[in-house]
Amino acid sequence: MVKAVQLITLGCSKNRVDSEHLLKQIFNTGIKIIPESEDLSSSKPDAIILNTCGFIKDAKEESIEAILQAVEAKRLGYTKKVFVFGCLSQRYRDELIKEIPEVDGFFGVFDVKTVLKAIDRDWDVSLNSCRYLTTPSHYAYLKISEGCDRVCSYCAIPLIRKNHISLPVEELLDEAKFLALNGVKELIVIAQDTTYYGLDLYRERKLASLLEQLCDVPGIEWVRLLYSYPDSFPDRVLDVMASNPKMCKYLDIPLQHINDKVLSNMRRGINSYTTRKLVEKFREKVPGIVLRTTMMVGHPGESKSAFNELCNFIREAKFERLGAFTYSQEEGTWGASNLKDSISERVKEERYQELMEIQSAISYNYNLSRRGERERVLIDSFSDGVYIGRSMSESPEVDGEILIGSHSLPKENVSKNIIGTFVNVQIENADEYDLSALFI
Numbered sequence: 001m002v003k004a005v006q007l008i009t010l011g012c013s014k015n016r017v018d019s020e021h022l023l024k025q026i027f028n029t030g031i032k033i034i035p036e037s038e039d040l041s042s043s044k045p046d047a048i049i050l051n052t053c054g055f056i057k058d059a060k061e062e063s064i065e066a067i068l069q070a071v072e073a074k075r076l077g078y079t080k081k082v083f084v085f086g087c088l089s090q091r092y093r094d095e096l097i098k099e100i101p102e103v104d105g106f107f108g109v110f111d112v113k114t115v116l117k118a119i120d121r122d123w124d125v126s127l128n129s130c131r132y133l134t135t136p137s138h139y140a141y142l143k144i145s146e147g148c149d150r151v152c153s154y155c156a157i158p159l160i161r162k163n164h165i166s167l168p169v170e171e172l173l174d175e176a177k178f179l180a181l182n183g184v185k186e187l188i189v190i191a192q193d194t195t196y197y198g199l200d201l202y203r204e205r206k207l208a209s210l211l212e213q214l215c216d217v218p219g220i221e222w223v224r225l226l227y228s229y230p231d232s233f234p235d236r237v238l239d240v241m242a243s244n245p246k247m248c249k250y251l252d253i254p255l256q257h258i259n260d261k262v263l264s265n266m267r268r269g270i271n272s273y274t275t276r277k278l279v280e281k282f283r284e285k286v287p288g289i290v291l292r293t294t295m296m297v298g299h300p301g302e303s304k305s306a307f308n309e310l311c312n313f314i315r316e317a318k319f320e321r322l323g324a325f326t327y328s329q330e331e332g333t334w335g336a337s338n339l340k341d342s343i344s345e346r347v348k349e350e351r352y353q354e355l356m357e358i359q360s361a362i363s364y365n366y367n368l369s370r371r372g373e374r375e376r377v378l379i380d381s382f383s384d385g386v387y388i389g390r391s392m393s394e395s396p397e398v399d400g401e402i403l404i405g406s407h408s409l410p411k412e413n414v415s416k417n418i419i420g421t422f423v424n425v426q427i428e429n430a431d432e433y434d435l436s437a438l439f440i
Contacts, residue, residue: 002119006034006045011053017143023132040078047081052088057328071102129174138420139186148192153335180219208236215246226252231269238285248392254294258313259306290393292321298348300339367430400433408438
């Protein structure tokens with residue numbers, strides 16, 4: 001009989017939400033949850049469950065390595081069962097069964113109820129809006145839809161997660177209220193494409209309305225928007241962001257490139273002119289907005305001049321936050337069938353490094369511009385005499401942090417646990433990633 005389970009989540013925050021729904025079901029049956037970070041040799045859970053990622057090469061390799069480590073733990077007697085679900089096993093289940101037969105069961109992304117059944121438990125529908133948080137208890141991700149209807153040439157997500165399906169507003173509000181009642185102060189709204197929300201259920205884009213209703217949930221103080229798509233971006237979202245004090249003036253919108261030929265090869269549905277105008281609109285309609293984007297280098301058709309155009313665009317746009325990754329050809333995608341992966345891995349890596357060097361200088365200058373500013377910060381943790389927090393300008397896990405010396409903590413707060421609370425600080429210094437501050 002299963003008495004203790006360790007669930008390891010790999011990949012994106014959308015996977016984390018799936019894991020947290022499953023963990024709540026497991027926990028409510030009386031099974032002990034072993035934290036991901038806990039050493040297996042001492043905790044010895046009866047079962048290890050892995051929620052895997054199968055998006056790009058690096059993520060797939062990480063997931064496979066984690067499976068092999070779990071299998072080794074089973075061989076050493078640290079666990080009795082190993083179960084795998086999520087994107088990797090959805091995409092490569094037959095191959096995985098053949099290559100790693102020591103795993104006791106492989107399940108797809110939509111098989112969480114079957115995973116629960118594998119440990120002899122049944123799904124309780126009354127818990128559908130409930131979660132077992134694996135993030136710090138004061139913030140949580142809220143997944144508003146599943147799947148994607150976009151046709152980007154490089155992306156395997158529609159192959160894995162299928163078509164876009166919005167979750168009803170009522171269900172999302174129930175989940176948000178549950179999270180707020182359990183101490184969550186910041187909701188981070190996610191999906192494969194958040195801007196598409198509502199088109200399938202309500203025949204119109206309902207993201208702006210949803211954000212307004214989430215801001216009205218008692219206990220929620222910040223609502224942050226991630227994973228937006230540039231094509232047909234709903235303008236009213238910007239109005240909500242500009243006018244509602246609970247909306248973080250922060251937007252994550254992966255643009256991927258700026259060159260017209262590359263964007264066409266990527267099948268992004270948007271061109272250079274429209275992209276530039278969109279960025280201008282963000283800055284104009286939401287003064288002080290912090291933009292995070294993602295760029296891809298080495299896509300088929302990216303000439304040296306196209307890459308230089310991308311670099312110049314980044315210098316001009318001055319995105320406060322930017323990540324990048326190199327193109328990897330994914331079997332089953334349109335690009336794998338129609339475009340030759342002709343750019344060498346060496347050139348891809350060189351372009352990636354050059355791009356990130358440009359962004360490093362931009363990030364450094366942006367952070368320096370905040371010196372002397374007074375900001376409201378949510379405290380995430382404490383380590384080695386330093387409180388670690390974030391303002392509206394920083395999203396957890398992907399952005400830098402604000403480091404606040406405990407020596408500056410007001411005397412009336414010394415005995416209090418301020419993790420998960422809001423405080424006021426003054427920014428003192430910065431590097432290209434993190435900022436340092438003092439309590440005020």
